[in-house]
Amino acid sequence: MEDFEIFQRMGLAIAIGAAVGVERHWREKDEDDGSRTAGIRTFTLIGMLGGATGLIEHSITPPGGxxxxxxxGFLITLTFVFTLFQLREAIAEQNYSVTSVVAAMLTFAxxxxxxxxxxxxxxxGGVTLVAVLAGRDFLHAAMRKLRWxxxxxxxxxxxxxxVILPIVPSEPIGPFGGISPSRILTMVIALAAISFCGYAAVRILGSATGEIVGGAVGGLISSTATTVSNARRSLTEDLARPLAAGAISAGGVSMLRTMFLVAMLARPLTxxxxxxxVGxxxxxxxxxxxxxxxxxAEHPELSVKNPFDLVEVVKMALLLVGVGFLVRVASQFFGDGGLLIASALSxxxxVDAATVTVTGMLSTLSPQTASLAIGLAVLSNTVAKAVYASALGTVRFGVHVWIASLLAIAVAGMCWMLVQLGEL
Structure with missing residues (x-):
């Protein structure tokens, strides 16, 4: 270890201690000097002690380990001494927190x-430690609001x-490419995660804004799954309009995600x-x-009751995986010559599967044919989500999704015509 590297590493060790010390000192900034066990100076010295211990260990250890x-030895000594002083402070202040002791041990480590x-x-690790310490009030408030x-x-x-996903077989079972058990479970997890993110967003931001944010997050994962999930929720929760906003925003984000994939994989189609x-x-x-x-404005106090129902999540996952399997079966019958039909079915x-497939065939396709195939996949996906919304959700939910979908299709169609005419 060269001299410059030694100074660099020691500087980082001291900086870690100082960062933790700033947070600990600020927490008790109103206390008189000498009334706290450890502040910025003590934790800075703990960081220096950890660095010095590492240097001693490095200097006396033979090469190889x-x-x-x-x-x-130093860690045990530090823990004993720090705990002794922290115990005296805790007795005097009737404080039962062990956070500072653990923080000192982690700073040293x-x-x-x-x-x-x-x-x-x-x-x-140092930054994470400081973040956890500084987030005490937020974490405590979150725990007070946490429900079973x-x-x-x-x-x-x-x-x-x-626990379960790593041990589930990933090899497909059955003809026509089969169905992978791990894919079914992955879809279950995705649906549950979408529902949970939407639930958390509503709890934090309120029903209207929260559903849009949750839908946008769901759109990054699967807009189809988000639409199906929100449709099912609309049957049991008085949230038809916010849930529709979430599903619609997921559809919009899905289109932007498709645009990103095209830009990354096939720039000539951009x-x-x-x-x-974008339109x-x-x-x-x-x-x-x-x-x-x-x-x-109409329902300022709406809130969801349950992050997700596992039985319903499994049913929705089986539905989506089943649709995907039927699409593969139909696509194999059409063959490569039916690319446009296969893209629409996919x-x-x-949409991602069709986008990746078409962009991978760009060397054998004209840009117009490739862009049309991707456009048809987006169109069929938009219509399919509206159908799912009507079939699985309330009438109000389905109507809003249909209106948004038809408007988006109309705007996208106009943009497509203008592009073909060379106006855009």
């Missing part, structure tokens, strides 16, 4: 990592994602599709904003 004895390990990991249904839903979502997709997206987002504003469930 670290024994860790020096680090463990990250300082050691800064000297002996990856500086990026050490700095990221929200906690249960979060646990289910985490279990599906990190100028042909940019006015069409359609702007129409849907504008309509969503208008009905959301009206909803906020759009019934997923």
């Amino acid at each position: 670290f024994s860790g004895i020096i680090i463990i 990250f300082a050691v990592v800064a000297v002996l390990g990856d500086m990026t990991v050490a700095s990221a 249904t929200e906690l249960r839903s979060a646990v289910i979502l985490l279990a599906l994602t990190f 100028m042909l599709l940019l006015p069409v997709l 359609g997206a702007a129409t849907m987002l504008g309509y969503a904003y208008l009905i959301a504003r009206r909803s906020a 759009g019934l469930a997923d």
